[in-house]
Amino acid sequence: MQLGFIGFGEAAFELSIGLKQQGFGEIVAYDPMWNHPAYGSLVQERAEKAQVSLLKEPEAVLSRVNILIVAVPADKAYDVSHTLKPHLEESCIYVDVSASNPEVKRSIHDNLKGKGVTFVDAAMMGPLPVYKHKVPILASGDGTDAFIDLLSPYGMDISKVSDTPGDASAVKLIRxxxxxxxxxxxxxxxxxxxxxxxxxxxxxxxxxxxxxxxxxxxxxxxxxxxxxxxxxxxxxxxxxxxxxxxxxxxxxxxxxxxxxxxxxxxxxxxxxxxxxxxxxxxxxxxxxxx
Incomplete structure (x- = not known):
C-alpha cells in the first residue's frame, strides 16, 4: 500500500506524523508551494519532520500511490481534481478532505467517473494537532469501505456515513x-x-x-x-x-x-x-x- 498527499499543509502533516508513529511505510507528497520563496522552507521542514518524500510534480505522486489524499483549500478542490484526472492510476482511492460543500464533493466524484478510481468524501471532525491521524473522520462515497479497511489498522478513526459523496461533508458543515x-x-x-x-x-x-x-x-x-x-x-x-x-x-x-x-x-x-x-x-x- 502506497499513500500520497496532494497539498502538504497542516492536515497532511499531522496525519503523516501520526501514521509514521504507527509504523506506516512510505508516504509521498506534492505541494505547489514546495519551492516558494516565503513558504517553501516550511513545507520542506514539515516533510522532513514527518518523514515524507516531497516530490516536485503531482504526476510523480500519482504514479506511485493507490491511496491519494487531496488536502487542498475548499475553493481549489474541484479544479485540482481536473488537473489530476489525466494522471490518476486505475484502482486508486481518491480521498478529498477539503472543507468543500456537498455539491462540490459530488461534482468531483462525477468528474472522476470513468477513470477506474473510487472516491471518498472525508470530513475531519476534530483538531488535527490534537488527534493527528486518529482525528475522527466521517466518510462517504464508493471508496469508503476500502479506505476504512486499509487505514483503520494504523489507528485511523473512520466512520462510514453512506456510499453517497457529499453526505459526510454535509454532516460537518451542518454541525x-x-x-x-x-x-x-x-x-x-x-x-x-x-x-x-x-x-x-x-x-x-x-x-x-x-x-x-x-x-x-x-x-x-x-x-x-x-x-x-x-x-x-x-x-x-x-x-x-x-x-x-x-x-x-x-x-x-x-x-x-x-x-x-x-x-x-x-x-x-x-x-x-x-x-x-x-x-x-x-x-x-x-x-x-x-
Whole structure:
C-alpha cells in the first residue's frame, strides 16, 4: 500500500506524523508551494519532520500511490481534481478532505467517473494537532469501505456515513452552523457580561440551566418551546439588543436571533399546535416544511 498527499499543509502533516508513529511505510507528497520563496522552507521542514518524500510534480505522486489524499483549500478542490484526472492510476482511492460543500464533493466524484478510481468524501471532525491521524473522520462515497479497511489498522478513526459523496461533508458543515454560531453568540454574551461586571453571575446562572440535562434534551426543550413562544421571545430580545446598543456593544448575533424568531412566528406554530408545546423537535421542523 502506497499513500500520497496532494497539498502538504497542516492536515497532511499531522496525519503523516501520526501514521509514521504507527509504523506506516512510505508516504509521498506534492505541494505547489514546495519551492516558494516565503513558504517553501516550511513545507520542506514539515516533510522532513514527518518523514515524507516531497516530490516536485503531482504526476510523480500519482504514479506511485493507490491511496491519494487531496488536502487542498475548499475553493481549489474541484479544479485540482481536473488537473489530476489525466494522471490518476486505475484502482486508486481518491480521498478529498477539503472543507468543500456537498455539491462540490459530488461534482468531483462525477468528474472522476470513468477513470477506474473510487472516491471518498472525508470530513475531519476534530483538531488535527490534537488527534493527528486518529482525528475522527466521517466518510462517504464508493471508496469508503476500502479506505476504512486499509487505514483503520494504523489507528485511523473512520466512520462510514453512506456510499453517497457529499453526505459526510454535509454532516460537518451542518454541525458547523451550531459550533461556529454558538462561539460567536458566546463572545457577544461575554462581552456584555464583562461590560456590566456580571460575568460570574451570568455564567453561573447559565451553567445551572444547561448542565442539568443532556444536549439532546436541552435542544428539544429549546426548539419546542420556542415554536409556540417565538413572538414573545423576539420581543424580549429587543430589550437585550437595546441594552447592547446603548452600551456600544455589537449586537449582530442577537439581531440575527430576533430575525430568526420573527420568521418563525410567521408560521403560526402556536395555532397549529393549539397552544401546546410539541413533544419533539422533529414536530417543529416538519411543521416548517409543510
Amino acid at each position: 458547523s452552523i451550531y459550533m461556529k454560531g454558538i462561539a460567536a453568540l458566546l463572545v457577544e454574551m461575554l462581552e456584555a457580561a464583562n461590560h456590566f461586571n456580571v460575568d460570574e453571575l451570568v455564567i453561573s446562572s447559565l451553567s445551572e440551566t444547561m448542565n442539568g440535562k443532556s444536549f439532546e434534551e436541552t435542544m428539544n426543550r429549546l426548539v419546542t418551546g420556542t415554536s409556540i413562544h417565538a413572538v414573545r421571545r423576539a420581543v424580549e430580545l429587543e430589550g437585550s439588543i437595546d441594552m447592547l446598543e446603548s452600551s456600544s456593544i455589537d449586537s449582530t448575533m442577537s439581531q440575527a436571533a430576533k430575525e430568526k424568531l420573527q420568521r418563525l412566528s410567521k408560521f403560526n406554530l402556536k395555532e397549529k399546535f393549539q397552544g401546546k408545546t410539541p413533544s419533539h423537535w422533529s414536530d417543529v421542523i416538519n411543521a416548517l416544511q409543510h
